[in-house]
Amino acid sequence: MRGTAYGGEAPGKRWPVNGWLAAACLLLVLGLGPALCGAVVGPVRSRLLAQNVATVLAALVLLLSSPGYDRPAYLDTALVLAVLGPAGTLVYERLLAEDLPRGTPWPALARAASWASVAVVPPVVVPVCFAVAPGRTTVKVLVIGALLVAGSAVCGRALARAPRTAVGEDSGD
Amino acid sequence: MNLLPFLCAGWLFLVGCYALATSRNLIHAVGALAVCQSSTYVLLLAVGYRSGGTAPVFSDVPPGARPVVDPVVQALTLTDVVVGATVTALLLALVVQIAKRHGTVDPDELRELRG
Amino acid sequence: MTELPVLLGLLLATTAGTAAALTRDPVHQALVLSVLGLALALLFTLLQAPDVALSQLAVGTVLTPLMVLLSVRKVRRRPREDSPADGRGGKR
Amino acid sequence: MNKTVRLWVLGVGCAGVALLFVGAFRRLPEFGGSHHPYGARAVAAALHRHTANVVSSVNFDQRSFDTLGEQAILFGAVLGTVVVLRQARDERRVPPEPAVVAPTVRRYALVSLPLTLLVGLYVVAHGQLSPGGGFQGGLVVATALHLLYVAVDYRALERLRPVPVFALADAFGDVAYLLLGLAGLFAGASFLANVLPLGTFNTLASGGLVPLLNAAIGIEVASAAVVLLAQFLDQALELVPREGEHR
Numbered sequence: 001m002r003g004t005a006y007g008g009e010a011p012g013k014r015w016p017v018n019g020w021l022a023a024a025c026l027l028l029v030l031g032l033g034p035a036l037c038g039a040v041v042g043p044v045r046s047r048l049l050a051q052n053v054a055t056v057l058a059a060l061v062l063l064l065s066s067p068g069y070d071r072p073a074y075l076d077t078a079l080v081l082a083v084l085g086p087a088g089t090l091v092y093e094r095l096l097a098e099d100l101p102r103g104t105p106w107p108a109l110a111r112a113a114s115w116a117s118v119a120v121v122p123p124v125v126v127p128v129c130f131a132v133a134p135g136r137t138t139v140k141v142l143v144i145g146a147l148l149v150a151g152s153a154v155c156g157r158a159l160a161r162a163p164r165t166a167v168g169e170d171s172g173d
Numbered sequence: 174m175n176l177l178p179f180l181c182a183g184w185l186f187l188v189g190c191y192a193l194a195t196s197r198n199l200i201h202a203v204g205a206l207a208v209c210q211s212s213t214y215v216l217l218l219a220v221g222y223r224s225g226g227t228a229p230v231f232s233d234v235p236p237g238a239r240p241v242v243d244p245v246v247q248a249l250t251l252t253d254v255v256v257g258a259t260v261t262a263l264l265l266a267l268v269v270q271i272a273k274r275h276g277t278v279d280p281d282e283l284r285e286l287r288g
Numbered sequence: 289m290t291e292l293p294v295l296l297g298l299l300l301a302t303t304a305g306t307a308a309a310l311t312r313d314p315v316h317q318a319l320v321l322s323v324l325g326l327a328l329a330l331l332f333t334l335l336q337a338p339d340v341a342l343s344q345l346a347v348g349t350v351l352t353p354l355m356v357l358l359s360v361r362k363v364r365r366r367p368r369e370d371s372p373a374d375g376r377g378g379k380r
Numbered sequence: 381m382n383k384t385v386r387l388w389v390l391g392v393g394c395a396g397v398a399l400l401f402v403g404a405f406r407r408l409p410e411f412g413g414s415h416h417p418y419g420a421r422a423v424a425a426a427l428h429r430h431t432a433n434v435v436s437s438v439n440f441d442q443r444s445f446d447t448l449g450e451q452a453i454l455f456g457a458v459l460g461t462v463v464v465l466r467q468a469r470d471e472r473r474v475p476p477e478p479a480v481v482a483p484t485v486r487r488y489a490l491v492s493l494p495l496t497l498l499v500g501l502y503v504v505a506h507g508q509l510s511p512g513g514g515f516q517g518g519l520v521v522a523t524a525l526h527l528l529y530v531a532v533d534y535r536a537l538e539r540l541r542p543v544p545v546f547a548l549a550d551a552f553g554d555v556a557y558l559l560l561g562l563a564g565l566f567a568g569a570s571f572l573a574n575v576l577p578l579g580t581f582n583t584l585a586s587g588g589l590v591p592l593l594n595a596a597i598g599i600e601v602a603s604a605a606v607v608l609l610a611q612f613l614d615q616a617l618e619l620v621p622r623e624g625e626h627r
Contacts, residue, residue, distance in 0.1 A: 224412030243419030338511035346519030
């Protein structure tokens, strides 16, 4: 059966590393590697930020794997991660409220990382939108992109603020 | 490249065991056990992988058009992940119970609590 | 090198697993376990196993680290029961 | 046995296991090889039973008895956690204080809660077609409920998530799986046999028993995760040791 859902040539016996998979590898090395390092060192707040950045980058790699392996069905994994990722980060931020110190040791890096995790989404989502078969799949990719931008922005802002003092609660306990 | 996935699975298992054995906090030990479990996922899926193969799901690809990866190991790993999570929950529940009754989660201190 | 994505996914998952095992503090370990869940989900997708990636996502990003954090919160609050703040009861 | 001796024993053990690993791995078939006899037969059996997602077919049709076992483990683990983490005599339940939530976080969580529920139900419903199934969808639905904890606070979550109902749903999912299995017996075939009409390939009603078993497992896993998290949330946020009654 010649041709595929993405109109590219049917892949040969071994996977040619096409453009999409090359971009995914780039994201893996340049994005997820540092995010993992960020999650291993530093105070809890910067680790949580690194976890949020890792979630966004992982969702983008999952999104790229769909045109990369020529399988529209792989979008479901990106959709589930785009929905669950920010929820996880927000729950951790809520539970670790008293562990989060006022600010992170490198505030500029933290702001840049949270801003970058929002800014990196459109340049990945837009090409995938065009590569995907028009119609329902494009809508799904746009929904994933919107969820990632919204979730990452909310988490970034929730982490960047100083811990709010709740009603009548000293932060000592 | 041929042996790397299996060696990675073996390495994850051994690192998990080392962390489990030398852990000073039972909650950390449960996390190390989760790492041991993840080594079984990597090994199972590495055994079932076929290069050039695609996922054995035919909702968007006509069956038989492309070689597929082994679905049986995926079914095993899938339920392994979910059951592993609930067993981890049971272990954490036991750790909380130990902390309530003995006031400590350090396995060395626990060992001295005779009777 | 046609299996580059699988190779990179494998190295990422192994590094994250080693980091998760060797992080001694449970709170920090919960966050690294969450990143390990992500790395494993990526590896499973690169090994053409989207079903397993989905279940790893559902378990690894929210469920397991959340339970570890709740256990840490319960265990950590226990030894400090003599602090005056304890009388006012639980947090939100 | 002091620490250094323990480390030595551990080191020798790990080295031995490592050697056994390397020896065994060398005799495994080549990574990425094309010799998967069991897989080929599983794919053929799944296509014969009009189930597009072969993994779900293996889980809920060809090896559904094993999934019955895994489901029992799941139920047992939840039961154990509930028993271990129940409220002890020397603990009292203190309602948590209302939390101050940033408006953006509240709006985001309240918007993404129905969306997550929808995605979870979609993953369960399309279990036998696209990647997904009862296990994954159930967990996504369970996580969706806990977005309410992020949006408002634990008190709101408790009001909208009665634990007894979910414990009942957990048991219902279990029993539903068994009863669906009995359908095979009533139709004269074996237990958990796929006797329902198979439907046309790649449609929502295809696969006979598989979508129903998927739904049963989805209910059970979702309620199991909710009950599990309820126990841990209660312990961490509400139960406080009663003063003056320490042994």
